[in-house]
Amino acid sequence: MTDGLRLRGVHLSRGAITALRGIDLVVRRGELLVVLGPSGAGKSSLLRAIAGLDPVSGGTVAIGGRDVTALRPGQRNVSMVFQSYSLLPHLTVADNIAFGHRIRGADRRVAAARAAQAAATVGCADLLGRRPHQLSGGERQRVALARVLVREPDVFLLDEPLANLDAALRTRMRTEIRAVHDRLGTTTVYVTHDQSEAMALGDRIAVLRDGRIEQVDTPDEVWHRPRTRYVASFVGGPGMNLLPGVGPLRRPGVEATAVELGVRPEHVTLSSGISPVGPLGEVERVEVLGEDALVHLLVGGHPVIARVPAHTRPTPGDRVSVSVAEEHLHAFDTVTGERIPLPAEAAVR
Amino acid sequence: MNRDRRQLVLMLLPYLIGLVVLVLLPAAATMAMAFTETDLIATSRLIGVANFVELTRDPAVGAAVGNSLSYLMFSVPLRLVIAVGLALLLHRRARGAGTARAAVLLPGAVPELAYGLMWLWLLNPIQGPVNQLLMLGGQGGRTAFGTLPPQWLTDPEDARAGIVLMSLFTIGETFVIVLTARLALPPEAYELAELEGARAGQVLRRVTLPLLAPVLAVLVLRDTLMSLQASFVPTLVVTNGGPPPYATTYLSLVLYQDAFEYLRYGYAAAVAALMLGLTAVAVLIQWRLLRRWASHGVVGVGAQRPGN
């Protein structure tokens, strides 16, 4: 079975700006891959390189085993949802959805029927006669989605499609997008800067930073075994605590001059008993997030965040003992940022 | 708040005074004068609609209405098509595009009279560069196709064509507005069309023109308003309304001649009223068309507008 999409050594630069620096990426057929990264990481450039909107300056792009690097966007059989949705203001919803079919010379009635079908799939069949300016943000989003669904492209590309929606709608739409994907099974690349969206949606997540891929793995792997300290600190809400460990560290296969230790806020345990089980930390601030609370501490001069059940939270000024189960410790090479596999008793002293 | 309001009114006042004293009152006076017989010698007297009755029998006025309409029919669409074509050609970055943009503005910047004199020379049937160019490659005073070159200043049809030709070079303002509007269109709309494999013609027909439609509609309206007056200086300088009797006599020229050459102010005022009426009708028709299109969603609603 061929891959859905394969990028090999893709470089993309525009004048003095380099957006992608050697991307190797395989998206399996029928997979939903989420590309995650902060703004400026090259997420949109990656989509545009796949779509052919921006020509790559090096490397190859293959869709379904077919090298499309030299093909025009219109010949690649991909569909894209833009962040702005890009609905044409002079067309009705029905005509917007049918736009691609009409461009390709489909009969008006056939195109309209397909549009109605696609609209029904994403639950906007009642909007067909309206115009974009009469739609709410969520409705526009559905129409943009329907426009992608109406054809049967080899790859769906979605560029932060939920970025302009409010929080509640965003959660609902992401569930619906996943449901639609499960029904159609089309290879999909989905770009977002929201790590919780990435975790909830992706079969796998590709974390992008400065035009390079840091890690491609399932959400579970990215969460439990971040390959670099960058991935560790970017994924999570908030990301992993990183503390300077000791060094140098030498053992078979590992050579690091200095080591950083990481622990997720969720895995930091606080106890206020008389007999301390770990180092003492001073509580600086407490943020209550409903069920949980984020406790900002200073431990040995280093800031540490702990996520604890709200009813067990300490108050600012308290001194609490901080402990972490050993299996929840991560270690990273301070210089390269690479993950160092634990258990490594040497690093903990 | 009261202090602010007073200051704002003061800021508006100069313009308001100008509008009333220099436009609205004179316009009203002209309308009133249309019902009188007025010249500089005798005192004016009311003669009712006699001036308007005379308008209908005046061969100059009849010819001028026809000429003005034919000028509108050719000049307005051609000017728009050329301006849009140039804006679409020159909106992207390319070597020489900046120079070309500036060049398009140049003819419109030439003072009307100088522009008229320039064309008087360019269109000279024998010595003029235009016909010299047309006769390149031809023999015995004929063009390369063996036809006689246009007799710009003596043949009625050619003279009218010449007046339209002169108007086609002064499209700088229209061009700048279309260019600005095009630059403001969202790039995603074009990327979408590209992803669907749209050809250049399809992009033009299904994306660019519909998105520009609101701006183009306003420009047509504006050009129509201006065209009724724009033909004045050229006809005065280049053809003086000829070839005889009235081949390039437009309403503005009739008005000027009646008022300042024949000193028939009352009658000239009636011509002015006729012009105003025609302008109003043209605007009304276009406005209703626009409204109809807008309600069908062809133009208007939610589309991009130019920066300024």
Added chain:
Amino acid sequence: MSWHDFAALRRRRTYGAVAVTAIFASPLLLLLAGSLREPGDPPVVAPPLIPDDPGLTAYQQAITHGDLVRAAANSMIVAAVGVPLSLLVASLAGFALTQLPRRITSAVLGLSVLALMVPATALLLPRFVLFRTLHLTDTLVPLIAPALIATSPLYPLVYYLAFRAIPADSYDECRLADLTPMQTWRRMALPQVRPVTAGLAALTFVLTWSNLLDPMVYLYDRATFTLPLALRALAAMDPHNQPVFLAGAVLTTLPTLLVIGVAQRRFMHSYGPEGAS
């Protein structure tokens, strides 16, 4: 050619740009060529497009016979007073329109559109009577007067649109700082619409400088003639001596080309996206 061969695309665009430049610059170049011919030569059939023996004699004759120096001075006085005044009126009115109640704004906008529809020739006669009653004919005042309607009622509308495009937050900030409308106009609003001002300044100058109709009606004394009127007199004096009136036309045109050239750098310096066709 690959689809993203931008070099080839840009080259083709350059050919187009060069063609456009050639077409739109050629009337002016021909005008220039015509003005460099020797005046007074007997008319010949098909004179060469580029004169064999170019010279400036025609210019000398145009300047002396047409009294163009004095006319140019008059034109400059009109422009120097009229253009700034016109811009002031337009920007003040456009600003006030964004702040005044809707009722007033739409009334003034409506009147402006109405004023745009009135043919200029229809206003000449009553204006002529007005200025003659005030004993202002044969002075430059009637030529400066249109500055009161901002030269064209279109220009306050343009300023209105430009000022309205400034975010409401900026206006609220000025209100919180207790700035008067005049201060808001001068310190916040005007600096933000500089490209508009540059463009309108150029257009106002061209309209004022080119004005032929008003001088034709109000000026009879040669001493008060402006450049276009003096040029008309020159062309009427000897309509067959083309080089002389063409030279006059060149001289009349130069200042407007200069102003448009300078202004277009300021208001046309936005470039479109590059790339994808």
